[in-house]
Amino acid sequence: MKDxxxxxxxxxxxxRIELEAPLDMNLSVMEVLKAHEFPIQAVCGGMAICAxxxxxxxxxxxxxxxxNDDEAYMLETLPHATGSSRLSCxxxxxxxxxxxxxxxMPEA
Amino acid sequence: xxxxxTDICIVGAGPVGLFAVFxxxxxxMRCHVVDALPAVxxxxxxxxxxxxxxxxxxxxxxxAGDLIKNLEQQIAPFHPTFxxxxxxxxxxxxxxxxxxxxxxxxTEIACKVVVIAGGLGSFEPRKPAIESLDKYERKGVxxxxxxxxxxxxxxVVIAGGxxxxxxxxxxxxxxxxxxTLVHRxxxxxxxxxxxxxxxxxxxxxxxxxxLKSNVTEVHGEDNLEAVTVMVDNAEPYRIEVxxxxxxxxxxxxxxxxxxxxxxxxxxxxxxxxxxYSTSIKGVYAIGDMNTYPGKLKxxxxxxxxxxxxxxxxxxxxxxxxxxxxxYTTVNGIQELQQ
Numbered sequence: 001m002k003d004x005x006x007x008x009x010x011x012x013x014x015x016r017i018e019l020e021a022p023l024d025m026n027l028s029v030m031e032v033l034k035a036h037e038f039p040i041q042a043v044c045g046g047m048a049i050c051a052x053x054x055x056x057x058x059x060x061x062x063x064x065x066x067x068n069d070d071e072a073y074m075l076e077t078l079p080h081a082t083g084s085s086r087l088s089c090x091x092x093x094x095x096x097x098x099x100x101x102x103x104x105m106p107e108a
Numbered sequence: 109x110x111x112x113x114t115d116i117c118i119v120g121a122g123p124v125g126l127f128a129v130f131x132x133x134x135x136x137m138r139c140h141v142v143d144a145l146p147a148v149x150x151x152x153x154x155x156x157x158x159x160x161x162x163x164x165x166x167x168x169x170x171x172a173g174d175l176i177k178n179l180e181q182q183i184a185p186f187h188p189t190f191x192x193x194x195x196x197x198x199x200x201x202x203x204x205x206x207x208x209x210x211x212x213x214x215t216e217i218a219c220k221v222v223v224i225a226g227g228l229g230s231f232e233p234r235k236p237a238i239e240s241l242d243k244y245e246r247k248g249v250x251x252x253x254x255x256x257x258x259x260x261x262x263x264v265v266i267a268g269g270x271x272x273x274x275x276x277x278x279x280x281x282x283x284x285x286x287x288t289l290v291h292r293x294x295x296x297x298x299x300x301x302x303x304x305x306x307x308x309x310x311x312x313x314x315x316x317x318x319l320k321s322n323v324t325e326v327h328g329e330d331n332l333e334a335v336t337v338m339v340d341n342a343e344p345y346r347i348e349v350x351x352x353x354x355x356x357x358x359x360x361x362x363x364x365x366x367x368x369x370x371x372x373x374x375x376x377x378x379x380x381x382x383x384y385s386t387s388i389k390g391v392y393a394i395g396d397m398n399t400y401p402g403k404l405k406x407x408x409x410x411x412x413x414x415x416x417x418x419x420x421x422x423x424x425x426x427x428x429x430x431x432x433x434x435y436t437t438v439n440g441i442q443e444l445q446q
Contacts, residue, residue, distance in 0.1 A: 041375065043228045043360045045405065049155055050228070050360055073297045077270035077357040079236035079322070081292070106237065107359070 005098035007032060010058055016101065021093045029055070029102065030089035040104055046089035051078055053088040055102040062096030080105065110215040112189065114140040115425050117209045117219040119196050119365070122150025124395030124410030125225035126179040131418035133186025133444060134434070137425050140217050141188055142209065144195035144230040144363075149176035151228055165408060175407075185443040191215050195230050199368045205390060205424075221421040224377060224386075224393040225410070228360035236267065236354050241326055248332025249352050253280070259351055261285045265335050267323050268355035269293050274302040276355065281315050288316040288347060290323055290337055326352060362397070373399050383420030384413045390424055392417045 003023055008016040021032045030042050030053040044050035048070040057064065064086065067075075071090045075081045085105065091097065116132050118125045121143035129139045147153050149172075157173030164170055170178075194211035199222065201207055209217040233251035235241060241249060253259070253276050263286040266277050274296060277289045289306065296303035310317035318337060324344060325336035335352050338344040362375050371378040371387035376399035379385060384392050394417050395410035403409075422431050 039374075044151075044155075047156065051234075051357075052359065069297070073270065074357070076293055076297050077234075077268060077273075079234070079267070079292070079354065079356045107234075 002095070002098075005093065005095060005100075007093075007097065008059075008099075008101040009033070009038060010101055010103045021097070023093060023095065025093075027093045028089045029091040029093060029097070029100070030087070032093060033088060033104070038104055040088070041107070042089060044089075048074055048087050048090055051075070051087060052107055054078060054081070054105040054107075055086055055088045056082055056105055057084045057086055057100065057102055059099065059101035060097070061099045064097070065090065065092055065094075110191070111218070112140050112191070112215070113218045114138050114189070115219060116140070116221045116223055116421060117142065117207070117217045118188075118223045118225055119143075119209070120150060120225035120227055120395070120397070121145070121148040121190065121192065122225060122227045122395065123152060123175060123179055123407050124227070124414055125150070125223070126176070126183055127411050128223050128225055128394060128414040128417065129183040129186055129188045130179075131414045132421065133183065133188075134436070134441075135418055135422045135431075136442070136444065137221075137418070137421060138444060139186070139188045140191070140219065142191045142194060142196055142211060142215075142217065144193070146193040148180065148190070148192070149173070152176050161407070163406065163408060185441050187444055187446045191217070195363060197364050199365075199391070201388070201390075207390060220390065220425050222391045223417060223421070224365060224391065224397055225395045225414075226362070226365060226393075226397040227395055229365075229375075229397070230361060230363040231358035232361045232363060233354075234356040234359045236323070236356060238323060238326055241354075244326055244328060244332040244352070247330065248328065248350060249326065249354070251354060253353065256280060256283060259284050262350040263348060264288070264351045264353060265290060265323065265337075265347060265349050266353045266355060267291070268357075269296055269298070270355065270357055271298040271302065272357070273355040274298045274306050276353065277306055277315060278302060278309070281309055286316070287314075288318060288349075290318050290321050292320070292322055294319050323352065323354070365397075376403075382416070384417045385420060392421065 004020045007019045041052035115137040116139045118141045121141045152172035160169045194213045197212045198210040264284045265288045267290045269291040320340040324338045327334045334346045336344045377393035379398045394413035396405045
């Protein structure tokens, strides 16, 4: 059993930055992105109420965690969300997310 | 105009701002607290009053709302005064080193020390990324409905799919000449009764509902004259309008404090960990809004910051007195006179 998965962040120029996300710390993707100093604010700290950790999922190999009502409502009110938008604070790091590719979305 | 004079003006009535009143009060410094929200407690009252917090020392578990109630009780002997429901706007340093803090409604607080305990910031409307949108702000583009009568007999486009978009669509439909709701999705996750009402109003032609669509452009000479709507990647088209109201919820922002000339790092206020002072003498920042090496955004860290801030502020407010640490177990609580 692996103790970490790999997540990629696609930059504007198409380059993909590889991040290691440990499985044993109960982290969210938002927390992994913050730990690597990506420019996401995540002001609310992970309660799905500010949408400042908005990402677009470009590739996933396993199932993503199901969206709860709070996250779905928040995404629906975002002007620039797409069908693959998620709040990264609601994506708990787990083996299904291995190989996930995300793009960090602008704040609005 | 409302004018207040105090020792310390605390910006933000969240847990850290409230506890700062306590620490200041122990040192006989009076506080006036300003908050943009209409009630004290900040995000604890506004967002998660019923959520338990497990990392307040001495409380194995406490509801956020109860923590605020306890803090209010704890600071009561120091008789703080409050301006609630007004966002701070300006900070003006006086020649004698004191300050005037002004709110958006013109309240003026004259004080010797300013303590920013602004937490997440103030909640401001989220603006969609449409080119030149800001050019038409208050000239046809409104991010909130201040006075519904302003839209009487106007041609209005509302964008959004949340509760506020639904509620204002329902409310304004009877007032406007033409009302169009533009929504990116095909369903509404707002209150089901509001969603049903909007759908039935569209069927009865009281409003125009355009789903799977976005407003992509705004046009006009000086004032807003038209918007471009794009439906599901089809050919965009123009709608002639008087007003465009994008309602995409609120996002916490640093707000006007950003322009106070404080040293910032990624929208947080840089402080010296010796006393949580900012780059402006007499202005302190405590709690979630500050940053320093090793910063943790925890309520308990904010409490610690409040204590250190207070002993430093004491030296500004009572320059001739020497600070002596006094324990509440020895001295109790000396109530301040009202």
